[in-house]
Amino acid sequence: MSRDVHVLLLCVLLLIVSSCLKAGNQIDSEMVRQNIKMGQSTKEDVLRVCGEPSVKYTGAQNDVEIWRYSHVDKKITPAGVLTNILGIGTEWKSESTVVEVYFKGNFVVDLKIETSQSQKLNYGQ
Numbered sequence: 001m002s003r004d005v006h007v008l009l010l011c012v013l014l015l016i017v018s019s020c021l022k023a024g025n026q027i028d029s030e031m032v033r034q035n036i037k038m039g040q041s042t043k044e045d046v047l048r049v050c051g052e053p054s055v056k057y058t059g060a061q062n063d064v065e066i067w068r069y070s071h072v073d074k075k076i077t078p079a080g081v082l083t084n085i086l087g088i089g090t091e092w093k094s095e096s097t098v099v100e101v102y103f104k105g106n107f108v109v110d111l112k113i114e115t116s117q118s119q120k121l122n123y124g125q
Helices: 003-017 029-035 043-050 078-085
Strands: 020-023 055-058 064-076 089-104 107-123
Touching (some): 043 064
Antiparallel strands (some): 020 064
């Protein structure tokens, strides 16, 4: 192979490897649903299943404490690599999960899990 082809392949490989963004701790929402029980699970149980939350805050009613876990995984798609090389734009696929655990005292009183996926083409970078 010629030197130009090697350089092009190296550039594509670097683009693929460097085209990932992750933020927050990844949480298995199914594991949370199976292991965290309203009125039974404690803060210690939640820490064991989920780890430390991204944010802790008090709700509008001061007797409720909320622990929030969030995770975003954003990757360039194979088509996005090609469109980026051609200078057209970049296609990204994103997945996000937000888990909120509500406590009264030491016990879980509510649990909200929200997941979303999207795929977007950003033109003309």
